[in-house]
Amino acid sequence: MTLGPALEVFKNHTVLLTGSTGALGACLLYKLAVQLPTKKIYVLIRSTPDVALQKWRDLMPDQMESIILSQKLHYIRGDISQPSFGLDNLSMEKLCRDVTLIVNAAADISFASNILEAVRANCLPALELARLASEFSSLKLFVQISTAYVNSFLPDGEVEEKIYEVSDNDPEDVLSSILDSGNSSDTARFFSSYSHAKYLMERLLLERYPTLPLMLLRPTCFGPALRDPYRLYGPDSSLPLNEFGKAFIAMRDPAQIFHATEGSQSGTNVLDEIPVDFIANACLLHAANETYGIVHVGCELYVSRTFDDFIDLYRLVVPPEKQASGVGRYPFLPNGVVLEHCYDHPGSDQCPENELSQILSDGSTSQTAAFAWPCAQAKHLAERLINIRHPDLPVMILRPSFLGPAIQHPYPLYDVNGTSPLSVLGEIYLLDDGGNRFHSLETLAKNGTLNNSSGSSATASVDTQPSSYNYRENRL
Numbered sequence: 208m209t210l211g212p213a214l215e216v217f218k219n220h221t222v223l224l225t226g227s228t229g230a231l232g233a234c235l236l237y238k239l240a241v242q243l244p245t246k247k248i249y250v251l252i253r254s255t256p257d258v259a260l261q262k263w264r265d266l267m268p269d270q271m272e273s274i275i276l277s278q279k280l281h282y283i284r285g286d287i288s289q290p291s292f293g294l295d296n297l298s299m300e301k302l303c304r305d306v307t308l309i310v311n312a313a314a315d316i317s318f319a320s321n322i323l324e325a326v327r328a329n330c331l332p333a334l335e336l337a338r339l340a341s342e343f344s345s346l347k348l349f350v351q352i353s354t355a356y357v358n359s360f361l362p363d364g365e366v367e368e369k370i371y372e373v374s375d376n377d378p379e380d381v382l383s384s385i386l387d388s389g390n391s392s393d394t395a396r397f398f399s400s401y402s403h404a405k406y407l408m409e410r411l412l413l414e415r416y417p418t419l420p421l422m423l424l425r426p427t428c429f430g431p432a433l434r435d436p437y438r439l440y441g442p443d444s445s446l447p448l449n450e451f452g453k454a455f456i457a458m459r460d461p462a463q464i465f466h467a468t469e470g471s472q473s474g475t476n477v478l479d480e481i482p483v484d485f486i487a488n489a490c491l492l493h494a495a496n497e498t499y500g501i502v503h504v505g506c507e508l509y510v511s512r513t514f515d516d517f518i519d520l521y522r523l524v525v526p527p528e529k530q531a532s533g534v535g536r537y538p539f540l541p542n543g544v545v546l547e548h549c550y551d552h553p554g555s556d557q558c559p560e561n562e563l564s565q566i567l568s569d570g571s572t573s574q575t576a577a578f579a580w581p582c583a584q585a586k587h588l589a590e591r592l593i594n595i596r597h598p599d600l601p602v603m604i605l606r607p608s609f610l611g612p613a614i615q616h617p618y619p620l621y622d623v624n625g626t627s628p629l630s631v632l633g634e635i636y637l638l639d640d641g642g643n644r645f646h647s648l649e650t651l652a653k654n655g656t657l658n659n660s661s662g663s664s665a666t667a668s669v670d671t672q673p674s675s676y677n678y679r680e681n682r683l
């Protein structure tokens with residue numbers, strides 16, 4: 208891989224990474240260890256190395272070996288909820304001496320915590336790390352992962368990369384009040400205690416450590432990765448819209464009530480979701496450039512979906528024949544190489560013209576069951592009839608596999624009504640309540656439509672287009 212000159216600086220970086228067993232942290236770890244020439248990576252883990260290794264293996268099984276082989280990892284046992292993170296003297300000495308870049312991605316992202324728990328998990332640890340980092344002799348940059356929702360108290364409109372004051376209360380007084388009484392009058396202005404805790408963290412970091420080389424990264428919602436460490440990487444528990452989709456379909460009551468934002472009749476607010484690897488890229492590119500201050504990372508420029516859009520998407524049940532358009536032409540063939548050739552059904556003694564007549568009169572033929580979808584039989588029949596009826600026509604028959612959302616044109620992630628087959632399968636999977644709908648995916652796999660080689664749906668390989676995108680624009 209060719210690195211831009213900016214990223215060569217990682218040759219000189221010794222990184223302290225927290226939260227490396229989480230969604231963003233593991234993606235950053237992969238990039239720092241495998242894609243970048245990072246000198247050394249101290250990974251702060253609260254468990255044993257064996258437990259951390261198992262978490263990485265679960266998150267990114269095929270990338271684990273290359274991470275370990277990079278020989279850049281050095282484990283530091285520590286718990287961010289403890290004073291000085293519970294670090295022993297030797298570890299502290301190493302960090303003070305070596306670390307040039309800190310990326311603090313550890314957090315508790317639960318929205319269910321009360322404000323005291325949220326502050327303990329998402330505000331105090333960052334302040335403690337900043338206190339420790341003030342002693343790091345080689346430090347070039349401290350990257351603190353925050354959230355775009357620190358400003359959830361603002362009305363709709365443009366939000367700048369700056370601090371907005373939620374009230375006249377002094378943040379030190381607010382923190383004391385929360386630690387003493389477990390509450391603050393400001394909390395109700397945020398969408399969750401979590402975002403209030405992050406807001407306080409930002410304000411106190413900037414006020415207490417004005418000379419610290421600090422970058423506050425404010426991502427919107429994490430979405431599945433576009434490329435790294437692999438396509439669609441990301442644990443559901445850290446992808447809020449996946450979790451929301453699950454909660455939405457788990458509601459049995461047909462009357463599902465959601466509260467619109469102030470001034471709106473429905474969910475017209477944008478739920479911005481950005482692939483987690485884009486966030487990692489933004490983080491590392493800014494780190495390479497030693498950006499100080501506040502940085503927003505969102506995806507609205509690419510695809511903008513409102514709450515209403517998501518609800519429509521979750522409710523959408525696309526008829527199977529619509530999902531199947533253009534794919535599954537030869538599900539009756541065994542797994543293996545499929546030539547650019549028109550195959551007959553096994554045992555078929557019916558000529559295509561007779562097959563067409565029978566379908567037109569009876570609505571199906573004995574062969575219909577051999578196909579995953581009626582649409583696939585229709586496409587198969589069309590190919591054969593074109594060849595038979597018009598042998599001299601200069602015709603090209605294009606057989607795409609599954610169409611995926613666009614990479615670039617007419618705009619990134621273009622996907623008409625969310626009907627790319629894997630989007631639809633994903634939606635069906637999300638909509639599954641343990642009942643029948645998920646079985647349709649298994650059935651597809653058993654039929655070989657997903658090119659399944661072992662009979663187990665988990666090993667099905669699914670081809671989508673376009674496959675040759677070089678990801679240059681978002682590649683590190």
Ligand SMILES: NC(=O)c1ccc[n+]([C@@H]2O[C@H](COP(=O)([O-])OP(=O)(O)OC[C@H]3O[C@@H](n4cnc5c(N)ncnc54)[C@H](OP(=O)(O)O)[C@@H]3O)[C@@H](O)[C@H]2O)c1
Pocket residue numbers: 225226227228229230231232251252253254262285286287288311312313314315316352353354355425426427428429430445446447
């Ligand atoms: N997910 C989102 O949509 C989203 C959106 C905006 C901002 N963010 C922010 O982005 C950052 C990363 O989020 P994420 O979704 O990747 O989080 P995540 O998947 O929940 O991972 C959290 C990480 O923090 C570690 N951790 C938690 N408590 C710890 C403790 N007491 N001591 C040491 N390590 C501890 C966890 O380690 P264990 O494996 O030991 O539990 C894990 O590695 C967070 O600051 C979060 O607030 C997230």
